[in-house]
Amino acid sequence: MSQTIYPIGIQNFEKIRKDGYLYIDKTAWVYQLANTGSYYFLSRPRRFGKSLLLSTIEAYLQGKKELFNGLAIEKLEKEWKAYPVLHLDLNAERYSEAGALESILRRYLNLWEDRWGKDEREITPADRFTGVIRRACEKSKQRVVILVDEYDKPLLQAIGDERLQEEFRSILKAFYGVLKTMDGYIKLAFLTGVTKFGKVSVFSDLNNLMDISMDNRYVEICGITEKEIHTYMEDSLRELAEAQGLNNEETCRKLKERYDGYHFTEDSIGIYNPFSLLNTFAKKKFGDYWFETGTPSYLVELLKHTHYDLYEMANTETDADVLNSIDAASRNPIPVIYQSGYLTIKDYDAEFGIYKLGFPNLEVEEGFVKYLLPFYTNVSAAKTPFEIGQFVREIRTGNYDAFFKRLQSFFADTPYEVITGQKPERNTELHYQNVLFIVFKLVGLYTKVEYHTANGRIDLVLQTERYIYLMEFKLNGTAEEALQQINEKQYALPFYNDNRKLFKIGVNFSSETRNIERWIVEK
CATH class of the missing domain: 3.40.50 (Rossmann fold)
Structure with a gap:
C-alpha cells in the first residue's frame, strides 16, 4: 500500500x-x-x-x-x-x-x-x-x-x-x-x-x-502528462486498478477517456486535469470531481444571452485570434468556453490557421451537458440523472411512445425569455435544437448516437443492442414529411443486413406550441 x-x-x-x-x-x-x-x-x-x-x-x-x-x-x-x-x-x-x-x-x-x-x-x-x-x-x-x-x-x-x-x-x-x-x-x-x-x-x-x-x-507547465503519471504515480495506478477490479491497461484507458485530452496548442501531447486525476487516485474511484466543485454560471448566461447553437459549440472551428482573446464587446461565447476548459483543440488546419474544437474528455462532455439541461428545460438538476436514465431504459426496451411523451414534457413550460428577442421564430428553432442536442448527447453516453442539424431539421440515428432508430425532426412541417425524407434519402440503407429491429420515426415540432406535436413510426 x-x-x-x-x-x-x-x-x-x-x-x-x-x-x-x-x-x-x-x-x-x-x-x-x-x-x-x-x-x-x-x-x-x-x-x-x-x-x-x-x-x-x-x-x-x-x-x-x-x-x-x-x-x-x-x-x-x-x-x-x-x-x-x-x-x-x-x-x-x-x-x-x-x-x-x-x-x-x-x-x-x-x-x-x-x-x-x-x-x-x-x-x-x-x-x-x-x-x-x-x-x-x-x-x-x-x-x-x-x-x-x-x-x-x-x-x-x-x-x-x-x-x-x-x-x-x-x-x-x-x-x-x-x-x-x-x-x-x-x-x-x-x-x-x-x-x-x-x-x-x-x-x-x-x-x-x-x-x-x-x-x-x-504546454506541460500546469496539469499532468501521461509520462508524469507513470513517473510519480505508478503505485497509485496499481491500487486504483485493484480497487476497480480492472487491469492496468484498462485503468489507464479509463483515466485517459475521462480526464485526458486537453490540448493547448496544435499537435501537442494531451494534458490530464490534475484535480480530477488526484481525486481519482486518492478515493480509488472514478468520478466527476472537476464538476463537483461548481461550474461557473457565467457560461450558461453567455450561451443563453447570445442564443447560441449548442450543436455548433461542439463542432466549432475558429482561429488563434478568437481563441486567444475575449473582446468585452463580443457576443461570441466560444473563447470563454474554450479558455474555461470546456472545449479544447482537437485538430488544426495549418494552411488556413483554423482550429477545430471539441470536448476534451468524457468528464467534461457529460458534466457540462448535464449542467446545461435545467437551464434549457423545466427539469431540475436533481431530477436530471433520473430523467436521462428513464430515456435510456425506454430506448433499450423499444418503448418509443414513452420516450417521446417524456421528451414532450421537457419542452412543456419553456421559459418565455428563451424565445424573446429580435428573431423569436429563430430562437424557438434554436431552443428546440438545443434541447434535442442536450438530450441526445446524454442518451449517447449509454447508446450510439449520430446527430446532424440543418435549417430547422434534425436527422438522428440511435442504436442500442436490440434496436435501431432513424429519426427525422422537422420544424413546422409534418411528421409524414419527416418520415418521407427518411425513405427518400434512404437513411435505412446501411442497416438492411442488421439483425436488430429498425424503427423509422418522423417527428413534427411546432413553433406555435413550442413542442413536439406528433410522431409517426414505420417498423
Whole structure:
C-alpha cells in the first residue's frame, strides 16, 4: 500500500514540500521563465494548478533553496537571490458589487505598505501600487516580483452586467498598467487567469506581456502528462486498478477517456486535469470531481444571452485570434468556453490557421451537458440523472411512445425569455435544437448516437443492442414529411443486413406550441 499524500486543494508550494505531499516537478519551467523573460500571462482552466505554479515561483524567487532539494531547479540555480514579492490573489472574493474590487486591492496594498512603507499623497490603487513597487525595490536593493492569481475573476463574475464590468475594467486597466510604467523596478511579473480579455480591455496597454497560454514550450507547465503519471504515480495506478477490479491497461484507458485530452496548442501531447486525476487516485474511484466543485454560471448566461447553437459549440472551428482573446464587446461565447476548459483543440488546419474544437474528455462532455439541461428545460438538476436514465431504459426496451411523451414534457413550460428577442421564430428553432442536442448527447453516453442539424431539421440515428432508430425532426412541417425524407434519402440503407429491429420515426415540432406535436413510426 503506497503512502502517497495527495495535495488536493493545496496550492501552497512550501506546505506541499514541508508536509510530504506528492509534488510533480515543474521547476525546470519555472527556472526557464524567470531567467529568459520578465512579463508573462498564462491562461488555464480553473483547478489546473495555476495557483501552485505562482506559489512555486514565489518560493524560488524568495530564495528558499531548502524547499527545492531533489528538484530539477536545484541543479540549474547557482545564486538563490531573494527578491521582494508582491502576490495578489483575486480568487477568494465575490465581485457582485462595485466596491468589492477596490476593497480587496486596498487590503493587499495595506499589507504591502506595512512592509515597504506608505506615502499619504498616493490615493488611487494604481498610485499606491506604483509607490509600493518603487519603495520595495529601493529598500531591498533588488527588483520586485509581481504575481497576480486569477486576474480576471472580477471581469468574469460581472460578465452579464456591462456597467459593473466597465467599472472593474477601468480600475484593473489602471492598476495593471503600472507594470509597464514601472518596468525598471520589476524583475518578473506573472499574471494567471481563466480568460484573456483583449482589445478595449485590461491588456490593451500591456503590450510587453508574453502570453504563454498557447506556447509549445510551456504546454506541460500546469496539469499532468501521461509520462508524469507513470513517473510519480505508478503505485497509485496499481491500487486504483485493484480497487476497480480492472487491469492496468484498462485503468489507464479509463483515466485517459475521462480526464485526458486537453490540448493547448496544435499537435501537442494531451494534458490530464490534475484535480480530477488526484481525486481519482486518492478515493480509488472514478468520478466527476472537476464538476463537483461548481461550474461557473457565467457560461450558461453567455450561451443563453447570445442564443447560441449548442450543436455548433461542439463542432466549432475558429482561429488563434478568437481563441486567444475575449473582446468585452463580443457576443461570441466560444473563447470563454474554450479558455474555461470546456472545449479544447482537437485538430488544426495549418494552411488556413483554423482550429477545430471539441470536448476534451468524457468528464467534461457529460458534466457540462448535464449542467446545461435545467437551464434549457423545466427539469431540475436533481431530477436530471433520473430523467436521462428513464430515456435510456425506454430506448433499450423499444418503448418509443414513452420516450417521446417524456421528451414532450421537457419542452412543456419553456421559459418565455428563451424565445424573446429580435428573431423569436429563430430562437424557438434554436431552443428546440438545443434541447434535442442536450438530450441526445446524454442518451449517447449509454447508446450510439449520430446527430446532424440543418435549417430547422434534425436527422438522428440511435442504436442500442436490440434496436435501431432513424429519426427525422422537422420544424413546422409534418411528421409524414419527416418520415418521407427518411425513405427518400434512404437513411435505412446501411442497416438492411442488421439483425436488430429498425424503427423509422418522423417527428413534427411546432413553433406555435413550442413542442413536439406528433410522431409517426414505420417498423
